[in-house]
Amino acid sequence: MSDQNRRHMALFPIGIVTKLTELTARQIRYYEANHLIQPARSASNQRLFSFHDIDRLLTIKSYIEKGMNIAGIKQVMKMGQAASKSEARSDATDQSEQPRQDLTDVELRQFLKQQIIHRQLGETPLIRGELHRFYQN
DNA sequence: ATTCTGACA
DNA sequence: TGTCAGAA
Structure with missing residues (x-):
């Protein structure tokens, strides 16, 4: 499997992501609503984020802080x-x-x-x- | 226990 | 952006 695949593989739920990024679930959902990120969805409609989504969020966070x-x-x-x-x-x-x-x-x-x-x-x-x-x- | 969407004293 | 409700 290529590194790109791993990078885009849907892995963690929003709870993990909030801890990894220090962003609130509210913010993360808001950024998605505004097309800044497009996390995948599980069969139960739960958001599943990839490593790509993660550093994407970290980039967004830095801009927000600016x-x-x-x-x-x-x-x-x-x-x-x-x-x-x-x-x-x-x-x-x-x-x-x-x-x-x-x-x-x-x-x-x-x-x-x-x-x-x-x-x-x-x-x-x-x-x-x-x-x-x-x-x- | 977690997450989702919608709404706002 | 926070936060609460009602449902999944």
């Missing part, structure tokens, strides 16, 4: 997918890298760029609270 809301996280994570592909094409040297955690910085800058544009267009801010320190970059 003051981002669902709309913002959606954008950043979509860019993350696009970025990891283009990065794989440009970086011929890195053989075995860890894309996720490493991309977060690039994603944030890309995101902030959009933020500024949207604000000028009078759109609803995607960030809440103190994240203004990043505008210096």
Whole structure:
């Protein structure tokens, strides 16, 4: 069985996940309702999370702690997918890298760029609270 | 005992 | 986001 299969294998119920991620069941369900994650379901309609879902949630958690809301996280994570592909094409040297955690910085800058544009267009801010320190970059 | 959905003094 | 209800 390939590693990808194991990564996407539906394994743990929400109870385990809340302990693994420090997120409340409420939050986890809310993120699913907003399509940030798509955990599998058991025959009894119980959510079953994979390792992929887990670090996906951890990524979401870090963004939430940075003051981002669902709309913002959606954008950043979509860019993350696009970025990891283009990065794989440009970086011929890195053989075995860890894309996720490493991309977060690039994603944030890309995101902030959009933020500024949207604000000028009078759109609803995607960030809440103190994240203004990043505008210096 | 756990989880699910819907709703809000 | 918390939390409670009613059902599975």
